[in-house]
Amino acid sequence: MLGCLILLIILGTIFGLVRSETSPVLKLGGSVRAEHAGTRDDIRVFAGLGRLRIPLVNSSTLLLTIAFPYNANDAAFTEELAVKISDFRAIAAGYFSSLPEDNIIQINEETAKLEILKRYNANLRLGSIETLYFSDMMVIDANF
DSSP: OHHHHHHHHHHHHHHHHSSTTTTTOOOOSSEEEEETTTTEEEEEEOOTTEEEEEETSSOOEEEEEEEEEEETOOOHHHHOOOHTTHHHHHHHHHHHHHOHHHHHHHOOHHHHHHHHHHHHHOOOSSSSOOEEEEEEEEETTTTO
16 A cells, blocks of 8 residues: 555656646636637636616617627737726617617617627737627517
8 A cells, every 4th residue: 555655646746747838737716718820819708797778768768788709818908908898888778779669679680790899809909709698688668
């Protein structure tokens, strides 16, 4: 028993001396990773806007969740995204609440994504967002 313990300590010491400092001994969890041009990007989904409740012109309410991928290794851009949450919420609310009443019944999701994406990127200085995801998109009619 003592021999096994000594052997385990010796093997652990050799492993610790041989492995590179950047390779983890044990990795639990983590995020989705992608290889790009020889660098490791830590791609995550920014969902910090939460569920938006946007009043529409016809007194209905739009429930919407907006998310988008970003590189978490870019610390400055990640901080800018966190600071801009209220701006992003206001931009989305402003877009949807200004839609004419006849467009509310049939909201063109792709047009809305492109327009909001354009407005988000115009508000950013340290990076840009490439795509938006809408989920939980639902109009609640006030007449019920």
